[in-house]
Amino acid sequence: MGLFSRFAKSKDSGAINSPVKGKAKTLKSLKDGVFSEKMMGDGVVVTPEEGKFYAPISGTLTTVFPTGHAYGITDKNGVSVLVHIGLDTVNLKGEGFTPAVKQGQKVKQGDLLVEVDLDFVAKNAPTTDTVIVVTPETKGETSILLNKGAVTTESKLIEVK
Secondary structure (H helix, E strand, C coil): CHHHHHHHHHHHCCEEECCCCEEEEEHHHHCCCCCCCCCCCEEEEEEECCCEEECCCCEEEEEECCCCCEEEEECCCCCEEEEEEEECHHHHCCCCEEECCCCCCEECCCCEEEEECHHHHHHHCCEEEEEEEECCCCCCCEEECCCCEEECCCCEEEEEC
16 A cells, blocks of 8 residues: 555645745746747746745755746756746846745745745836746646636646656
């Protein structure tokens, strides 16, 4: 029985949750010419309703931008996820972002990544829309589970098998 439970566990480990409470929509809706064209991988956009962003999967923070606007997490199975908060937010040079993590740190799904002043970002960047993509180096098939409607940090957006 232990053998079967291990298989069941690894099958579920590819579920990627929303990093923030908000409204999900398709990548294509972003119309930015990069994420919307899936150049960074397939995924979902969430328009955030609150400023706390959480790890969508458990793993190691392989990338934490010094500006606090983007986070790359790779899980034990090699699934690599990028969370990119807003568009052109790199130009804010970290203002409005208070990271709670550091590159190389291990996180569990649901751990706080960053607190964001959404009002500041909304006034100083084109959008607060947050991109969640499975990056191209990930092996396996990416399935979009949810790309419209209200989501919470418990909502499963993407699955990799």
